[in-house]
Structures are given as structure tokens and as C-alpha cells.
Amino acid sequence: MTKQTNSLWWDLLPKPLISRAPIDSNKEVDVAIIGAGYTGLWCAYYLLQKSPNLKIAIVESSFVGFGASGRNGGWCSALFPVGLEKIAKNSNKETAVRMQKLMFETVDEVKKVADTESIDIEWQKGGSYSIARNQIQLKRAMSEYQHFKDWGFGESDFQFFNQAETKSRINATQVLGSFYTSHCAAINPAKLVQGLGQVVEKMGATIYENSKVTNFSPHKIEVNNRHINAKYIINATEGYRSNLPGYKRSSAPIYSLMIATEPLSEKIWSDIGIKNRETFADYRNVLIYGQRTKDNRFAFGGRGAPYHFNSSIKDKYDMHEPTHKELLRTLIELFPVIKDVKVTHSWGGPLAITRDWAPHVSLDFKTGLASAGGYVGDGVGTSNLAGRTLADLILNEKSxxxxxxxxxxxxxxxxxxxxxxxxxxxTLKLAWIADFVEERFGFKTLITNLLNKLKGN
Ligand SMILES: Cc1cc2nc3c(=O)[nH]c(=O)nc-3n(C[C@H](O)[C@H](O)[C@H](O)COP(=O)(O)OP(=O)(O)OC[C@H]3O[C@@H](n4cnc5c(N)ncnc54)[C@H](O)[C@@H]3O)c2cc1C
Known part of the structure; x- marks a missing residue:
């Protein structure tokens, strides 16, 4: 039976879990994909949909969904880590707006495929609140709303709710208002990645588990003392990319940690709201994010765990007690009515942040090397768009x-x-300080501007 991660989502998967054999001989394929998370699987899915005879091997060092795809916050959102201004600077205004609209469409594409392929991902598209809990956060919420309005987006995409409107929807403490987008769904992320794994196998791809790629070069990957020759090789390793030879400094593995509570009573939920399983965050600098799960728990996460020297990644870093404690403290501060509930799961994992906080999809036709990732913390939706784009690149479609x-x-x-x-x-320390000063003294420090600069905005 496949090893599990500590995440809530793995506990909720139907048992027994599927396990797949490692690679045991040399292979020759059209496309070899390194990593069986959303990126690799979405790419295989769209390639096989358009070109069913392609021979595809997906090589996974652990098991399908071991990475961020099986342990994330379950926000299937239209968030893209690069701002519209920056996209426009690198292209033009129309392309920037179109990119945002593509992200909107991507949220619905995930649902469409899940329905078509009968994958129950516990989908609920309730949208997402970014709540404001002090005056500085309120200014951020208003300016985010104004920003999208200035770019021509309407109320069906983004709304601003005042204090009373927000409280009637999400009854968090100190709420002053919120920015709302309809383009977000809460899902069970492990069900999506496991379901996709099974679907691409049915379509003809082969997945090798417990098969760690130790090196790769044009048209050849090395794994378990075997090799795979392929016309195209796709690097879909995201948070683990920096472990591959030659990729140490391509992205930094930043840990995001999560907790889940036991299922909460209807009485508690009637106090809190979040009736439509809207996801939620606020405007602090050290990011937090939450969802109400289908079985009525809180799944709640945030950044703040340390980065480890030389981009080191270890299973034990998933369990950073001070961060898990801080997450619980924050959740109770937001919703004191849950102060006596049990935390049933604590977990975490690495995600990838590039130096300019910008994701990519790439293919070098000369070498056949392709790659997608660097989604920061917004890869559930974005990886679908990446998979579709990679498929078009490889099939040379001028889409x-x-x-x-x-x-x-x-x-x-x-x-x-x-x-x-x-x-x-x-930077992490500065973000904590900025949050403390904003909360305690009510003024914005220059640190926030610096943080934005560091994010490339
Ligand atoms: C705690 C947490 C919460 C998050 N919350 C959200 C959220 O709510 N919404 C959102 O949009 N995004 C969220 N993200 C980010 C999102 O989960 C990721 O962007 C997305 O899952 C990336 O998918 P992927 O397939 O590119 O990478 P992964 O799912 O990480 O898959 C990469 C795979 O490559 C494998 N691999 C690595 N090295 C090798 C090797 N050498 N050989 C073979 N295989 C290898 C790994 O084992 C792994 O399975 C979160 C991330 C974390 C960690």
C-alpha cells in the first residue's frame, strides 16, 4: 500500500490507496515527465486528449500526489502571482487582461474535467474573501478592488463588502470589510491528483512510482540505474526542483504549513458563516489561507516556517511546531468560537518561489527539454493552464x-x-515585524514596500 503523507486529504481518500511499480528496465517514449503532481498529470492529460497514440512515461520519486498537489489548501483559484502591470510591461495591456481571464476560465476547466472524468474532488465554487482586520488592511482591500475595477473587471468578478456585509458572510473578529472574488472553489486536492493519476493511466500513460530521477539531459533521464530515452522531457518537480543537478538556484523551496480541525457542529458554523464554503485569507504580510471542508472542518494554513540552508528539503521540515501552534492561535483569534475544538491533522510541504516570483511554462525545441512551475502558492489552478500550454507547445499548436x-x-x-x-x-522576519507594527500601532512601515519590491512588484 502506498505511503501516506500527514495531510488531512490523504486520510479522506478511499482505501486501499493505489500503488504502482517502480521502473525496472530501460524505456523509449515520446514524452517523459518528471513528477506526478498536477503539472505532470495535467500535461499528460491534454497531450493524450489531443494525441492519443503518444507514449508517455511519468516518473515519480515517491507516489502520485506526494508533493504539494496532495497536501495543499485546496483553493482552486484564479490567483496568478504576477501582477497585471508587470504582465502588461512584458507584453501589453490586452494580454494582461486576457491572462487574468484565462485564469478565471481555468477554475471552471478543472471542474469540467473532474465532471467529465467522474473525479469527485469535493468541489464547491463559493468564491474567496480577503478580509481586512485593521485600517491598513482595509486600505489594501479597497485598493485591490479599485485596481481590478480600473483594469475593467466587473462586479461579477470582484466585489468589495463593507463591515456589515462581510460579517454576515464570514464572522471573523475585528472585520472591517473584505475584497471578494467569485473565481475560487474549495476542493479536496488529494482527490484531484489521485483521480488524475488514474485517468491518465486509462488514457495510456504509464506512471512509475518510487523512481527518483537522478539526472537528465536532452532526450535522456536517469532513474533507478535505468534510463528513459524520450523526444521530450518535462520537468514538473516544482518545490523539489532545486534538488535536481544543475537546478539548485532555479527556485527556492519555501514551506507552507497547515492544520485541520475535527468536523465542527452546525451550531459553530452558524456562528461563523462561510455557508458556501468560500475560501478566506486576510491582508497580513505573513500569508494565511483557509477553507471549510466538505465534511465541515477548518483546513487552515500559512507561511512563516523557516527556509532551510542550501534549499534543503526534508520530511521533518513539514512538522514545525512553532508554526503549527501559531496557525492554531491565529485561527482561534479569527473565530474564538472554535477555541475548544480538536486539531486532528498537522502537515506541510515545500512550494517553489523563483527569484522574481514569476511562474513559467517553457519548451526548448532544440533540446526537447520542457518545464512548468514556480507558481508560488497558487498552483492548483495555474498548473492546469500550464499543462494545457505545455501540451500545445509540444504538439506545436499555434494556440x-x-x-x-x-x-x-x-x-x-x-x-x-x-x-x-x-x-x-x-524577509520573513521583516514580514512578521510589519504585521506586528500594523496590528499594534496602526501604521504601515516601509517594510511593506520593501517586501513588494522583493516579490518583484
Ligand atoms: C501546504 C501547501 C498549501 C498550498 N495551498 C495551495 C492552495 O490552496 N491553492 C493553490 O493554488 N496552491 C496551493 N499550494 C501550491 C500548489 O499545491 C502547488 O503549486 C501545486 O500542487 C504544484 O503542483 P506540481 O505538480 O507542479 O508540483 P508537486 O505537486 O509538488 O509535484 C512534484 C512531484 O515531483 C516529484 N519529484 C520531485 N523530484 C523528483 C525526482 N528527482 N524524480 C522523480 N520525481 C520527483 C515529487 O515527489 C512530487 O510528487 C500549496 C502548497 C503547499 C505546500
């Missing part, structure tokens, strides 16, 4: 998707150590 500005985008490398360690953990 709209391959004209978007993230195609073949190159982020500069992260700094060498110890500057990377000092920079990332220093």
Missing part, C-alpha cells in the same frame, strides 16, 4: 495559450548561500 507572456519566461537565479538563507529568512 492563444502559447502566446502568453509566461511562456519561455526565464527568472534570474537565486543568490548563492549564505545570502539566499539570510535574504529569505530575513
Amino acid at each position: 492563444e495559450l502559447v502566446t502568453m507572456s509566461w511562456v519561455n519566461h526565464k527568472s534570474r537565479k537565486w543568490d548563492v548561500e549564505p545570502f539566499r538563507y539570510i535574504g529569505i529568512n530575513g
Whole structure:
């Protein structure tokens, strides 16, 4: 039986879990994909849909969904980590708006495929609230709303709710207002990745588990003392990319941690609201995010766990007690009515952040090397768009998707150590300080501007 992660989502999967054999001989395929998370699986899905005879091998060091795809917050959102201004600067205004609209459409595409392929992902498209809990956060909420309005988006996409309107929907403490988008669904992320794995196998792809790629070069990957020759090789390793030879500084593995409560009573939920399973966050600098699960728990997460020297990744880093405690404290601060409930699960995992916080989809036709990732914390929806785009690139289709500005985008490398360690953990400390000052003294520090600069905005 496949090993599990600590995440709530794995506990909720129907048992027994599927396990797949490792690679045991050399292979020759059209497309070899490294990593069986959403990116790799979506790419295989769209390739096989358009070209059913392709021979595809997906090589996974652990098991399908072991990475962020099986343990995330379950926000299937239209969030894209690059702002409209920056996209427009690299292309033009129309492309920036179109990219945002493609992200809207992507949320619905995930649902469409889940329905078509009969994958029950516990989908509920209730939208998402970014709540404001002090005056500075309120200004951020209003300016985010105004920003999208200025770019021509309407009330069906984004809304601003005042204090009373917000409280009637999500009864968090100190709420002053909220920014709302309808383009977000709450899902069970592990059900999506497991379901996709089974679907692409039915379509003809082969998945090898417990098969760690130790090296790859044009048309060849090395794994378990075997090799796979392929016309195209796709690097879909996201948070683990920096472990691959030659990729150490391509992205930084930043840990995001989560907790889940026991299922909460109807009485508690009638106090809290979130009736339509809307996801929620606020405007603090050290990000938090939450959802009401289908079985009526809170699944709640946030950043704040330390970055580890030289981009080190270890299972034990998923369990950082101070961060898990802080998450619970924050959740109770938001919704004191849950102060006596049990936390049933604590987990975490790495996601990938590039030096300019920009994701990419790329293909080098000469070498056949392709890649997608760098989604920061917004990969549930974005990986679907990436998979569709990669498929079009590989099949040489001149679609709209391959004209978007993230195609073949190159982020500069992260700094060498110890500057990377000092920079990332220093930034994290500054974000905590900024939140403390904003909350306690009610004024914005220059730190926030600095943080935005560091994010490339
Ligand atoms: C705690 C947490 C919460 C998050 N919450 C959200 C959210 O609510 N909404 C959202 O949009 N995004 C969220 N994200 C981000 C999102 O989950 C990811 O962006 C997305 O899952 C990335 O999918 P992927 O397939 O690119 O990467 P992954 O799912 O990480 O898959 C990469 C796979 O590659 C495998 N691999 C790595 N190295 C090798 C190798 N050498 N050989 C073979 N296989 C290898 C790994 O085992 C892994 O299975 C969150 C991430 C985390 C960690």
C-alpha cells in the first residue's frame, strides 16, 4: 500500500490507496515527465486528449500526489502571482487582461474535467474573501478592488463588502470589510491528483512510482540505474526542483504549513458563516489561507516556517511546531468560537518561489527539454493552464495559450548561500515585524514596500 503523507486529504481518500511499480528496465517514449503532481498529470492529460497514440512515461520519486498537489489548501483559484502591470510591461495591456481571464476560465476547466472524468474532488465554487482586520488592511482591500475595477473587471468578478456585509458572510473578529472574488472553489486536492493519476493511466500513460530521477539531459533521464530515452522531457518537480543537478538556484523551496480541525457542529458554523464554503485569507504580510471542508472542518494554513540552508528539503521540515501552534492561535483569534475544538491533522510541504516570483511554462525545441512551475502558492489552478500550454507547445499548436507572456519566461537565479538563507529568512522576519507594527500601532512601515519590491512588484 502506498505511503501516506500527514495531510488531512490523504486520510479522506478511499482505501486501499493505489500503488504502482517502480521502473525496472530501460524505456523509449515520446514524452517523459518528471513528477506526478498536477503539472505532470495535467500535461499528460491534454497531450493524450489531443494525441492519443503518444507514449508517455511519468516518473515519480515517491507516489502520485506526494508533493504539494496532495497536501495543499485546496483553493482552486484564479490567483496568478504576477501582477497585471508587470504582465502588461512584458507584453501589453490586452494580454494582461486576457491572462487574468484565462485564469478565471481555468477554475471552471478543472471542474469540467473532474465532471467529465467522474473525479469527485469535493468541489464547491463559493468564491474567496480577503478580509481586512485593521485600517491598513482595509486600505489594501479597497485598493485591490479599485485596481481590478480600473483594469475593467466587473462586479461579477470582484466585489468589495463593507463591515456589515462581510460579517454576515464570514464572522471573523475585528472585520472591517473584505475584497471578494467569485473565481475560487474549495476542493479536496488529494482527490484531484489521485483521480488524475488514474485517468491518465486509462488514457495510456504509464506512471512509475518510487523512481527518483537522478539526472537528465536532452532526450535522456536517469532513474533507478535505468534510463528513459524520450523526444521530450518535462520537468514538473516544482518545490523539489532545486534538488535536481544543475537546478539548485532555479527556485527556492519555501514551506507552507497547515492544520485541520475535527468536523465542527452546525451550531459553530452558524456562528461563523462561510455557508458556501468560500475560501478566506486576510491582508497580513505573513500569508494565511483557509477553507471549510466538505465534511465541515477548518483546513487552515500559512507561511512563516523557516527556509532551510542550501534549499534543503526534508520530511521533518513539514512538522514545525512553532508554526503549527501559531496557525492554531491565529485561527482561534479569527473565530474564538472554535477555541475548544480538536486539531486532528498537522502537515506541510515545500512550494517553489523563483527569484522574481514569476511562474513559467517553457519548451526548448532544440533540446526537447520542457518545464512548468514556480507558481508560488497558487498552483492548483495555474498548473492546469500550464499543462494545457505545455501540451500545445509540444504538439506545436499555434494556440492563444502559447502566446502568453509566461511562456519561455526565464527568472534570474537565486543568490548563492549564505545570502539566499539570510535574504529569505530575513524577509520573513521583516514580514512578521510589519504585521506586528500594523496590528499594534496602526501604521504601515516601509517594510511593506520593501517586501513588494522583493516579490518583484
Ligand atoms: C501546504 C501547501 C498549501 C498550498 N495551498 C495551495 C492552495 O490552496 N491553492 C493553490 O493554488 N496552491 C496551493 N499550494 C501550491 C500548489 O499545491 C502547488 O503549486 C501545486 O500542487 C504544484 O503542483 P506540481 O505538480 O507542479 O508540483 P508537486 O505537486 O509538488 O509535484 C512534484 C512531484 O515531483 C516529484 N519529484 C520531485 N523530484 C523528483 C525526482 N528527482 N524524480 C522523480 N520525481 C520527483 C515529487 O515527489 C512530487 O510528487 C500549496 C502548497 C503547499 C505546500
